[in-house]
């Protein structure tokens with residue numbers, strides 16, 4: 001089985017905003033650059049299949065400041081190989097253009113069985129890329145998966161649903177977006193993986209390599225345009241207790257609650 | 267402006283985020299024509315009347331056995347038929363699991379993109395500006411969809427339902443749609459409905475735990491604290507999904523919405539899908555990670571191990 005996992009690299013949301021220019025590459029350190037969390041869940045989904053069925057897992061990263069770092073981590077987790085797709089012209093804040101690039105990448109990759117992606121991407125809060133890609137490729141798809149199981153005809157997948165969970169079956173050639181459920185909790189990198197990642201030569205494909213005219217995927221081509229991006233200032237001031245022995249911390253909390261006249265009972 | 271709203275039915279009623287969008291449209295856009303797209307196997311007149319009451323002037327229906335439950339292929343096909351029939355300027359759905367699945371597909375079929383998870387929009391010229399919180403709600407991004415047709419989803423919990431709707435009965439038209447084997451590649455097996463045995467809506471105090479609780483047995487201390495404070499327990503989907511606690515206690519977009527005076531959140535990271543269901547007067551957080559998004563919402567936060575802090579808290583409260 002050949003599995004393609006699309007990941008993205010983002011500035012970790014652990015890095016707090018100190019202005020609107022947080023996309024400014026010079027302001028973030030390498031440690032701040034992480035695989036989008038649900039992208040990592042998708043890698044885990046692929047590796048589970050690799051472990052149980054044997055599969056070739058290719059991680060593909062289109063979005064990010066240093067995609068190579070994200071892809072090395074993917075290999076260190078256990079992915080078989082990786083492809084970086086980078087072009088200065090790309091405008092990937094628009095999920096429609098991102099999905100177009102994904103579709104072209106798949107064309108160049110050629111054969112594949114299963115496509116996995118993360119449910120969302122935090123720097124745009126967008127859930128759209130997986131659905132858009134499925135539609136462009138016209139492959140059967142399930143979004144927001146929480147667990148998956150191989151069956152004769154393909155996969156049985158449980159996905160998130162308001163008020164419960166829904167179970168569906170998809171053929172093996174399918175697209176599935178993976179959520180942050182227990183089933184998809186990503187594994188740690190292994191020593192063996194880290195060594196493999198060190199040695200791995202990760203190819204870089206440009207728009208031209210994909211046969212994509214940059215005018216079709218650049219900022220001018222976007223139909224989702226950004227008007228502005230600004231900090232959300234939460235008026236709340238947090239009384240933060242981050243030092244002391246546990247008992248002191250609790251005492252400090254209770255004293256402050258008393259001072260503020262917060263009622264602790266119903 | 268002609269607006270097509272994808273109508274979602276849940277528990278035999280028009281789902282409340284959909285009603286919230288209708289309210290938002292009515293109160294912020296002038297001279298609108300609101301059209302509801304209602305798909306299903308058996309549609310009830312009661313739903314149609316409710317839509318009219320909430321401002322829908324026309325309901326376009328599509329009925330077929332294949333539309334009994336939402337599946338991407340059949341719903342996309344039927345919605346495209348309705349879109350071509352109605353020719354709307356703006357197509358919108360509540361950003362539920364189904365809404366987020368459907369809208370991007372309709373956008374692709376219309377050769378355009380979509381805005382997602384908006385918590386507000388404003389009319390700008392003949393277009394719309396959408397406000398979407400990004401990066402775990404640290405920043406607000408404002409976007410616009412250019413082109414003849416605009417697609418977007420709202421974020422669940424973003425809008426209030428009109429409590430005193432005064433609309434009248436809508437016109438109803440129907441489009442016919444047929445399906446073939448290519449539309450049936452994804453098969454529906456079942457919906458496992460979470461049993462809602464406990465209503466958390468009126469709870470004044472909730473002690474909630476997330477994945478940090480690390481196991482079923484550790485919910486004991488959560489229950490004890492809740493009892494001590496005369497409140498209820500709550501949980502994230504991370505806990506209910508693996509049955510550490512009964513599903514009824516799930517709070518958030520896919521669980522219950524709560525508005526207690528006091529919410530104690532232990533071992534919860536603060537994912538937007540969880541936080542959208544929590545409106546608490548006072549939020550106390552216990553988390554070992556000072557960078558967890560939930561700290562931004564906290565009134566009080568202890569950075570530490572919940573397994574050590576909670577027993578001490580319990581003893582001191584006794």
Ligand SMILES: Cc1cc2nc3c(=O)[nH]c(=O)nc-3n(C[C@H](O)[C@H](O)[C@H](O)COP(=O)(O)OP(=O)(O)OC[C@H]3O[C@@H](n4cnc5c(N)ncnc54)[C@H](O)[C@@H]3O)c2cc1C
Nearest residue numbers: 476477478502503518519520521533535539540554555572
């Ligand atoms: C469409 C959709 C809908 C969803 N709807 C919901 C919903 O309605 N409700 C919901 O809850 N989720 C929902 N989710 C899931 C949501 O995205 C998150 O995955 C989930 O809320 C995470 O739960 P969590 O905070 O418990 O776990 P995590 O995000 O894993 O966070 C665990 C937290 O515990 C802390 N921690 C760990 N150990 C300790 C310790 N010993 N002491 C103190 N702190 C500790 C960690 O620092 C971390 O902050 C939905 C997802 C999707 C895709």
